[in-house]
Amino acid sequence: MxxxxxxxxxxxxxxxxxxxxxxxxxxxxxxxxxxxxxxxxxxxxxxxxxxxxxxxxxxxxxxxxxxxxxxxxxxxxxxxxxxxxxxxxxxxxxxxxxxxxxxxxxxxxxxxxxxxxxxxxxIETGPLRPSPLCLRLSYGVDTNTPRREVERRVMRAVLDAYKETGRDEGFTEFRNRIIECPVQSGRDYALSALHPIGGVHPQDLPMDLVYTPVHDKYFSSAGEASTCRYCGLLLIPKGRGWTCEITYCRSRTQAAVDRVLHRDDGMPLHVVRPIRELIVAPARIHASERESPHVPAPDREL
Ligand SMILES: [Zn+2]
Structure with a gap:
C-alpha cells in the first residue's frame, strides 16, 4: 500500500x-x-x-x-x-x-x-478620490517601476489592439494623441472617431476603455467644466473656483483654467482615471516642469 x-x-x-x-x-x-x-x-x-x-x-x-x-x-x-x-x-x-x-x-x-x-x-480627501498609491497598486506597479512599463500595463488593451493589426508602431501616435487631447467635447470626439490613429481606425481600438463621459462632479452649477492649464485634465469645482485632482499639479493650490466646456454643447469625454493620472499628468506636468524648474517633478509621485 x-x-x-x-x-x-x-x-x-x-x-x-x-x-x-x-x-x-x-x-x-x-x-x-x-x-x-x-x-x-x-x-x-x-x-x-x-x-x-x-x-x-x-x-x-x-x-x-x-x-x-x-x-x-x-x-x-x-x-x-x-x-x-x-x-x-x-x-x-x-x-x-x-x-x-x-x-x-x-x-x-x-x-x-x-x-x-x-x-x-x-483614498484621498479634498477632493475625494483614489490616491496615487491606490492607482499604482491596482496595476501592480510601484515607485521603482519604469514609466514605460507603467504605461504598458495601463494601456495594455490598446497595445494589444495595435499588435493584432500588425501596426505596433502606431501605439506611440495613440499615446501622444491622448496626452494632447485628454478631454474632448462630444462633437470633437465624434469627429476624431472618423480618422485612423497610428494607422488603425478607432472602431478597431478599445476606445471605451480609454475615454469615458465626464461625471457630473466636474461641472459647475452653471454647467461648465474647465481644463487645467498645467496637466490638461478637468478641474473640480471648489467654492466659487476650481482645484486640480492631481496632487503635485500647480493648480491644486491656485487653479489656472485653460479651456471651458459647456454641458449644453454635448457631453464631453475624458480619458479614464488611470490614464489621466499615470500617463497624461506626468507627461504634461513634466513638460511644464522643464519650462518652470521650480515645479516638483512628477517622477517623485509615480
Ligand atoms: Zn492640473
Missing part, C-alpha cells in the same frame, strides 16, 4: 473555508491589490449603487476574503467586542479604512515588510 504523498494538502476545503486556509504575505498583497482595484472601480461608477450585496464583482470578492481573514485571525472577536475595529466588516467599513488609515496600520493583512513604513492612504 502506497504511503500518502508528503506534498498532499493536510487540510480540507471545509477547514480552509472556515479558518481562512494558508495565508502568506504574497496573498496579503494580492488582497490589497483587489482593494485598490475596488476603490478605482467605484470612483468612476455613477452613484446610487445599492448599499447591500451583491456589490460589483471585485468589491464583493475582496470583502468576502477580508471578512474571512479577519474571522480567522481574530476568532474571539464578535462585532463590537475585543477584536471589533481590528479589520473591516463590510464594504462601507473597508472604504472608511481606505480613507482614514495609512497602509502601515493595516495589520490584519500582514503585508510584506516594505509596506511597514507606508503612511499614504488608499
Amino acid at each position: 502506497n504511503e500518502p504523498s508528503t506534498d498532499a494538502p493536510k487540510s480540507t476545503a471545509l477547514q480552509d473555508l472556515l479558518t481562512g486556509g494558508p495565508y502568506d504575505d504574497q496573498t496579503a498583497e494580492e488582497v490589497l491589490r483587489m482593494v485598490a482595484l475596488t476603490v478605482v472601480e467605484l470612483a468612476d461608477l455613477p452613484g446610487n449603487i445599492p448599499l447591500a450585496p451583491p456589490y460589483p464583482r471585485t468589491a464583493q470578492m475582496v470583502i468576502d476574503r477580508i471578512c474571512l481573514l479577519g474571522a480567522y485571525r481574530y476568532p474571539e472577536a464578535g462585532p463590537g467586542e475585543g477584536g471589533g475595529g481590528r479589520y473591516p466588516r463590510g464594504l462601507t467599513d473597508l472604504l472608511a479604512w481606505c480613507r482614514d488609515r495609512p497602509l502601515c496600520d493595516w495589520t490584519f493583512l500582514e503585508l510584506p515588510e516594505r509596506f511597514d513604513e507606508v503612511t499614504e492612504r488608499l
